[in-house]
Amino acid sequence: MDLRIFTEPQQGASYDTLLAVAKATEDLGFDAFFRSDHYLKMGDVDGLPGPTDAWITLAGIARETRRIRLGTLMTAATFRLPGVLAIQVAQVDQMSGGRVELGLGAGWYEEEHRAYGIPFPAEKFARLEEQLAIVTGLWRTPVGETFGYEGTHYQLTDSPALPKPAQGRLPVLIGGHGKTRTPRLAAQYADEFNMPFASAEDSERQFERVRAAAEAAGRKGDDLVYSNALVVCVGKDDAEVARRADTIGRKVDELKENGMAGSPAEVVDKIGQYAQAGSSRIYLQILDLDDLDHLELISSQVQAQLG
Numbered sequence: 001m002d003l004r005i006f007t008e009p010q011q012g013a014s015y016d017t018l019l020a021v022a023k024a025t026e027d028l029g030f031d032a033f034f035r036s037d038h039y040l041k042m043g044d045v046d047g048l049p050g051p052t053d054a055w056i057t058l059a060g061i062a063r064e065t066r067r068i069r070l071g072t073l074m075t076a077a078t079f080r081l082p083g084v085l086a087i088q089v090a091q092v093d094q095m096s097g098g099r100v101e102l103g104l105g106a107g108w109y110e111e112e113h114r115a116y117g118i119p120f121p122a123e124k125f126a127r128l129e130e131q132l133a134i135v136t137g138l139w140r141t142p143v144g145e146t147f148g149y150e151g152t153h154y155q156l157t158d159s160p161a162l163p164k165p166a167q168g169r170l171p172v173l174i175g176g177h178g179k180t181r182t183p184r185l186a187a188q189y190a191d192e193f194n195m196p197f198a199s200a201e202d203s204e205r206q207f208e209r210v211r212a213a214a215e216a217a218g219r220k221g222d223d224l225v226y227s228n229a230l231v232v233c234v235g236k237d238d239a240e241v242a243r244r245a246d247t248i249g250r251k252v253d254e255l256k257e258n259g260m261a262g263s264p265a266e267v268v269d270k271i272g273q274y275a276q277a278g279s280s281r282i283y284l285q286i287l288d289l290d291d292l293d294h295l296e297l298i299s300s301q302v303q304a305q306l307g
Helices: 015-027 054-064 082-096 110-115 125-140 181-189 200-216 238-247 252-258 264-276 292-306
Strands: 002-007 032-035 069-072 100-105 147-150 155-159 172-175 192-196 225-234 260-262 281-286
Touching: 002 015, 002 292, 015 032, 015 054, 015 292, 032 054, 032 100, 054 069, 054 082, 082 100, 082 125, 100 125, 125 147, 125 155, 125 172, 125 181, 172 181, 181 200, 192 200, 200 225, 200 264, 225 238, 225 252, 225 264, 225 292, 238 252, 238 260, 252 260, 260 264, 264 292, 281 292
Parallel strands: 002 032, 002 281, 032 069, 069 100, 100 172, 172 192, 192 225, 225 260, 225 281
Antiparallel strands: 147 155
């Protein structure tokens, strides 16, 4: 089971804070550092000092780390034109030496679009589908050839399809709870399917839908990596769990039901349930980015037990 660290900087984090978490992620042996792609806080937090852009952040971190994978859960297709996004991600991949992964979703948070003047179209899923076709098509086009696309929402003519990622195939992540269109898109474009904030039982059912869609599209179901994203709150004892839960404004019982919470032994057991459901990678959502001792505990007492 791969453990990846997943952050939500829109809730309040500077670049320096994110860099410290990313360096700890690398030093403590985790597989990857991922972040959300949002421009507005959620819930009862001040969000200070304000939002950081996902791909600018990852570009900086790419130059300050050497091993960990870097990516987004999920970049909103509403935020960037697909040709621009393909250039940005390929460039950050070059800057990292080939360690970048792109999580791409339709976008959903209308308030942040209004707050920063970003159009929020009614038909988002069709735009996501066209973006996936364009971004992956640009990267796949051989050097020296051009790429064109004639869609409902986007048109490209004689694109040089440059630059290319450093990786031969930059992994694309698609996720979500949708029962029909989401598995179909994952089967067509994804290297990894991520099930966010769901039970092991619901995850297993969705993984089976994606496997079936992949096979219907002529792929093997196991061609994809299957993963989960879950909030994490671990403590050496009940008091430490309660303190960490209170810091992020959550209740222990709720965290245990809906995430990875409790003692290291409890969390290892919960990870086993997701492994049985078909997950091989878990993105641990860290909500208190100043608590690096939390990462150290997860590394030494949870990750160490996973082998």
